[in-house]
Structure formats: structure tokens, C-alpha cells
Amino acid sequence: MNRQRAGKRGRNRQNKQRRDQMISHPPSINGYEVRHNTRLRFTSNAAITGSVITFQNLLDTILVATTAIAVYDLFATVKVRAVEVWSVPALGTASTVSVLFDGATAGSIGDQKLHTDTSMGIEPAHVRAVPQKMSLAANYQISAAAAAFFLTCPSGSVVDVELSFIGAYDVPKLAQNASVGASIGATLLRGLDGLAIAATQLPPVYAVGSI
Numbered sequence: 001m002n003r004q005r006a007g008k009r010g011r012n013r014q015n016k017q018r019r020d021q022m023i024s025h026p027p028s029i030n031g032y033e034v035r036h037n038t039r040l041r042f043t044s045n046a047a048i049t050g051s052v053i054t055f056q057n058l059l060d061t062i063l064v065a066t067t068a069i070a071v072y073d074l075f076a077t078v079k080v081r082a083v084e085v086w087s088v089p090a091l092g093t094a095s096t097v098s099v100l101f102d103g104a105t106a107g108s109i110g111d112q113k114l115h116t117d118t119s120m121g122i123e124p125a126h127v128r129a130v131p132q133k134m135s136l137a138a139n140y141q142i143s144a145a146a147a148a149f150f151l152t153c154p155s156g157s158v159v160d161v162e163l164s165f166i167g168a169y170d171v172p173k174l175a176q177n178a179s180v181g182a183s184i185g186a187t188l189l190r191g192l193d194g195l196a197i198a199a200t201q202l203p204p205v206y207a208v209g210s211i
Contacts, residue, residue: 034167036075042192042202044157050100051201055108055141055148057194058163060175061204065182071175074187076168077140080131080148080161086124087157094120098152099129101137105146110137116152140166143173159192159202 040061058078063071089095096118101110115129129149131138137148153159176194191200 032169034075036165036167037081037163038165039160039162040189040192041205042159042161043205044153044155044159044202046201047155048151048153048157048201051151051193052147053149053151053192054145054194056143056145056176057192058148058161059143059165059173060177060190060194061161061163061192062165063175063179063188063190064172065179065184065186065188067184068182069178069180071179071182071188071190072172073143073175074167075165076170076173077142077166079140079164080137081164082128082130082160082162083149083151084126084128084160084162085151085153085157086126087119087154088122088124089119089154094118095125095154096152097125097127097154097157098150099127100150100152101129101131101135101148102150103137103147105144108136108139108141108144108146108148110147110149111135140164158205161192 055078059073059075062074064074065071083099085097085099087095087097096116098114098116100114102112103110111132115127117125117127119125177196179196182188189204189206190196191204192202193200197203
């Protein structure tokens with residue numbers, strides 16, 4: 001039995017060597033782009049009611065500065081894997097959170113599903129919304145004003161977005177809003193609504209490196 005196994009291993013090595021010798025050129029590379037999967041966390045400092053979060057907003061969450069005021073998207077395309085929201089109600093009140101994939105722009109249309117939860121107790125209202133796999137909102141999208149999803153949540157809510165990014169060796173996309181006093185070459189975070197830290201209603205929880 002051991003001789004049979006040894007013989008089989010020897011034949012496998014010989015076959016692999018023959019296959020390697022048959023390759024007339026280096027193997028193809030199926031993907032040279034930079035990919036990044038992450039969960040970003042934000043908090044709301046005001047009540048958010050049906051606010052649209054665009055694909056441009058999502059790509060503007062991670063930026064790189066070329067001057068003190070010019071910041072560019074680090075990635076070229078983005079895909080929404082999930083949106084998760086928590087909100088704790090004040091005693092004696094109700095708290096409602098919702099996420100709606102209701103984009104109507106051709107090429108990025110959502111599944112029209114409303115994900116919502118209301119809490120009247122000590123447990124937070126909570127939704128985890130995932131766009132349907134075959135909907136266009138679940139696909140990779142470039143920076144554009146098309147809606148990725150609509151968000152409703154009270155002040156003090158925690159909002160997580162699970163995103164997949166792809167970089168491109170191409171002309172970088174300038175962020176829709178300029179920065180103030182950015183450090184050249186630094187990688188920076190911005191609010192979920194695409195606004196700078198001084199103006200955003202959905203700032204990132206990681207304050208260091210935010211603009």
C-alpha cells in the first residue's frame with residue numbers, strides 16, 4: 001500500500017513537471033486592481049429623515065489629499081453589502097430606524113424594499129438591510145448622484161455600512177466637497193453624507209484622520 005502511494009505521488013510530480021514545461025509564457029493575471037472590503041461606522045448628530053445616501057457619498061467616505069483643499073476618492077467603484085442601524089429610544093418614547101433601497105436611476109435601481117424597526121423599550125431599534133442580490137443597487141457602482149439607499153434614524157443612532165471597494169489605474173475622482181487644511185498624501189475619512197466633519201450629520205466614529 002505504501003509503495004502504491006509513493007508511486008502515485010511520483011507520477012503526480014512528473015505530470016506537474018510536464019504541464020509546467022508546456023507553458024510557453026508567464027501565466028495570465030486575472031485582476032490587478034486594489035480591492036478592499038470593510039465596515040465603516042458613523043453616528044448621527046441630528047435626526048435623519050429619508051435622507052438619500054448616494055454612491056458618490058459612499059466613495060467620498062475614504063479620500064486621499066493632494067493639496068490642503070483638494071481631496072480625491074481612494075477607490076473608483078463601490079458595492080453595498082449591508083447597512084445596519086441601531087437607535088435607543090428615550091424613556092417613554094418610540095424610536096424608529098429604516099433603510100430603503102429605493103434608487104430609481106437607470107443602472108442603479110434598488111429592490112424597493114423598506115427595512116424598518118421601532119422600539120419602545122430599553123432595547124435599541126435595529127435593522128440590518130441587505131440589497132437583493134440581483135438588484136442593481138447590489139452591484140458595483142461608480143461615483144454618481146444616484147441613490148444607494150435612503151436612511152431614517154433619530155439623533156444619536158449608530159449606522160454601519162459594509163462596503164466593497166475597487167481601485168482603478170485611471171484618472172482619480174475629485175470629491176464633491178473640498179477639504180480645509182488637509183495633510184498632503186494623507187488618507188482621510190469623511191461623513192456618510194459626503195460632507196466634511198464640520199458640516200456632516202453622519203460623522204465617522206474614528207475622529208483621527210477625519211476631514
